[in-house]
Amino acid sequence: MDEPKLIGQAQEGDLTAYNTLVLHYQDIVYNVALRIMKDPASAEDAAQDAFISAYKAIKSFRGGSFKSWLLRIVTNTCYDELRRRKRRPQSSLDEITEDNPSVSFMADDQPGPEQHRQQVELVDAVKRCMDELPDEQRVAAVLCDIEGRDYQEIADMMSISLGTVKSRISRARNKLRDCLQGSRELLPAQYRLNM
């Protein structure tokens, strides 16, 4: 994929070229949205809104990493949605429990190998702990640990200072560690002894 050429064509209004870029980056954008928004439906909406916003603003793209530019847009889109939800609280996923018959079909009761089960449980625990983080810390953790962005990129994407990025990532990891202490059986043996 000739990304600079596609970006140039998209900037001239070529929607086909832009859609090629969308297909290339949609998984990354969706995953970031999913980790930030915490539920698939909201992540879909945020990802779609982000691609629409990016198309409208693509003429303002002045080179550099297109992926970082897209991540910045999706991060801001998610932020805006989270702020809107804080102003007008809606029913969240916390209300969706196993007691809710409408979602009970989503439970996976298929038994698997022990190792796979532990891995799945660990992932579930990490997801749960991630979801419990404050929005700002969760976004910083997602961008740093999942997307592998460096501190300066995160500072640019979130429009915050480098020191704030350091602080948010440090607090996010400490909270994740403390959260995972509640699932000691998931932790490796050496860590269980230390906690």
Added chain:
Amino acid sequence: MFDYLRNITKSAEEKRQERLNAFLDDALSERDRRQFEQELAQDPALRADLDQLRWVKRSVQQLPRVRAPRNFILDPAVYGQRQRARQPSWQPYPALRLATALTAFFFVLALALDLATPFGPLNVPGAATSQNVAEDAVSQEETLRQADELAQDTELDTFEEEAVEEPAAEEEEAEMAPFVADEETAVAEVAEEAAADLAADEELETLEAMQEESEAAEPAAPGAGAPSDATANAAEATATAEIAALSPQATPQPRTTLPPADEGVATIIVTETAQITEAPSAADEDGQQATEPFPYLLAIEIALGVALVALVVVMLILRRGV
């Protein structure tokens, strides 16, 4: 600045944790990284904390990447058209806005021009002056008509008496002459007053000259030689003075067409009256054109106002549609 203030308020443990995470993410400067590595080599608890954080980071990184549940490509039917619709070759709204602004400007300009005149939009000086001129012309016309009637009566009386009895006529004419002269003098005075309203100094001089002629005819009236000539001359002089007072342009014509006979006297009176009747309208038009600088200002104001309202309405409709 804010980072510096925040660092001041941070506890030692917070600073330690931040350094640990920054080391883990390779976000320390070269000097800080070397210093931290030395501390790490000497502090087993620090190494344990680093291992825990490394494990947390690795656990987060193990979160599976999921595929997007659907494609997020943009629909060309929606976004392709919108992109094309954004840049039409000609957009009516800006052009309408410009036209509205220009119309409003000229409308205000016309209003200001109208209000700048001393008597306001309805009592413009040109209209007022033309009205006065028309009134003056009507009064002068009446005056002239009265003068003509008087002159005609006098002339007719004179001619009748001449035809009946010449000697007696001579005496009677000698007796009547002062009255005729007086009447002529009165008519001349009325004409002079009318002339004073409109005519310039030159016209007044002409009137005075004619008055002198009529006065010169007065001493000759008692004589028996030419009473009818004196009467005709006086009437002619009066009419000429009146015409001269009203319209300098109409003055020379009666003199050139003056017939010697009696029928000619009647003809000249009719001609003079017709010319005098035409004269006020001509003077009216001249005065109106001369005193009213913008004769079509009111019409222009109305047209601009209507156009402005129409443009504003169309612009608002388009704006709502944009």
